[in-house]
Amino acid sequence: MKVGIKVFSKFLALFLFLSLVAFPLNSAESSDRTSVMHLTIGSSTLDLNGVPKGMDVAPFIENSRTWVPVRFVAENLAASVYWSQEEQEVTIVQLDKTIAMTIGSSEIVVNSEGGRYMDVAPFIRENRTWVPVRFVSENLGAEVSWNQEEKEVTIVFPGEIGAVTEVLDGDTIHVGLSDGDWSVRLIGINTPETGQYYFEEAKDKTEELVGGKAVLLQKDVSETDKYGRLLRYVYLGDLFVNAEMVKEGYAQAATYPPDVKYADLFVSLEREARENGLGLWATASPSPSPSQTTAANYIGNSNTKVFHLPTCKYVPLIAPDHIVYFSTRDEAISAGYRPCKVCNP
Numbered sequence: 001m002k003v004g005i006k007v008f009s010k011f012l013a014l015f016l017f018l019s020l021v022a023f024p025l026n027s028a029e030s031s032d033r034t035s036v037m038h039l040t041i042g043s044s045t046l047d048l049n050g051v052p053k054g055m056d057v058a059p060f061i062e063n064s065r066t067w068v069p070v071r072f073v074a075e076n077l078a079a080s081v082y083w084s085q086e087e088q089e090v091t092i093v094q095l096d097k098t099i100a101m102t103i104g105s106s107e108i109v110v111n112s113e114g115g116r117y118m119d120v121a122p123f124i125r126e127n128r129t130w131v132p133v134r135f136v137s138e139n140l141g142a143e144v145s146w147n148q149e150e151k152e153v154t155i156v157f158p159g160e161i162g163a164v165t166e167v168l169d170g171d172t173i174h175v176g177l178s179d180g181d182w183s184v185r186l187i188g189i190n191t192p193e194t195g196q197y198y199f200e201e202a203k204d205k206t207e208e209l210v211g212g213k214a215v216l217l218q219k220d221v222s223e224t225d226k227y228g229r230l231l232r233y234v235y236l237g238d239l240f241v242n243a244e245m246v247k248e249g250y251a252q253a254a255t256y257p258p259d260v261k262y263a264d265l266f267v268s269l270e271r272e273a274r275e276n277g278l279g280l281w282a283t284a285s286p287s288p289s290p291s292q293t294t295a296a297n298y299i300g301n302s303n304t305k306v307f308h309l310p311t312c313k314y315v316p317l318i319a320p321d322h323i324v325y326f327s328t329r330d331e332a333i334s335a336g337y338r339p340c341k342v343c344n345p
Helices: 002-022 070-075 133-139 199-210 241-247 263-275 290-295 329-334
Strands: 035-040 045-048 051-054 060-062 065-069 080-084 089-094 097-102 107-110 113-117 123-125 128-132 143-147 152-157 160-169 172-177 180-186 214-218 230-236 298-301 306-308 323-326
Touching: 035 160, 045 160, 051 160, 065 070, 065 133, 070 080, 070 089, 070 128, 070 133, 097 133, 107 133, 128 133, 133 143, 133 152, 160 180, 160 199, 172 214, 180 241, 199 230, 199 241, 230 241, 241 263, 298 329, 323 329
Parallel strands: 180 230
Antiparallel strands: 035 045, 035 152, 045 051, 060 065, 065 128, 080 089, 089 097, 097 107, 107 113, 123 128, 143 152, 160 172, 160 214, 172 180, 214 230, 298 306, 298 323
16 A cells, blocks of 8 residues: 555656746746846946836935936836926826925825834936935835845846836737846727727827836736736826726727726727717718628628628727628638628628
């Protein structure tokens, strides 16, 4: 009996080993990413996950504190910065966290709660608001360390923050994270593909919102899609990028379980955009007339070589000069068109 147990144990161990070799863990799924920022005293270049970013001024040390321009350090932690000239107050917003400081005052207000004090006060110099890097970074949830020999500050944030290195289209971007440059697919939305109506406008809008900027990524349930792209909600300060694209009419709501946390929000925003005629809903072109629909049971896109049912949600996105009508499915296939994977004509 003992011999049998030993043999079984060896077999089980061998099976587990071979399973790990044959089916290795996805590196994205097995790692909890942190984001790392380096800045050096006297240098106007900041490094975020290996991506260099330039400043027009350099951090310096005064009264044993490292001072940085508030906008630069905050925005590279994916926060938004607002300035009130009247109140002489700077406000930093990152998701649901708000930090407010007043020039000349050592008090800091976090999420509307005061009573916290720094031992120094922010000040204005060369038309910039300067703040102690440690205090601001730590109140945004980061850890700060100091290398005396290198005169270097390291800021480590426990989450996915990275600079957008490329915008591929309206719903796909590249982001430089701590373990490399990743393709990121925005969850819950869908923008026009290459050749479809409003493709360039949607891509340009995403470029406007996040191009070259540091963004904060959050996942829902799935880590990646079948193409290896990270599936993420994208934030920049208090801006929810996925929602903004739908709200302004640059994207449609697209629900793909199990990533449905904000599905109802996106559907509601799309409805409002349609009702207000925003973005890709601003024109009434692409939709076939009743007589055309009767004669043509299928509608093709001559640019993508895909054909659809007249009721498919992608039909309104086809540019007018790319619309082709087919009476039968065989006619479309014989013409070299392939069926849409969404409406399955």
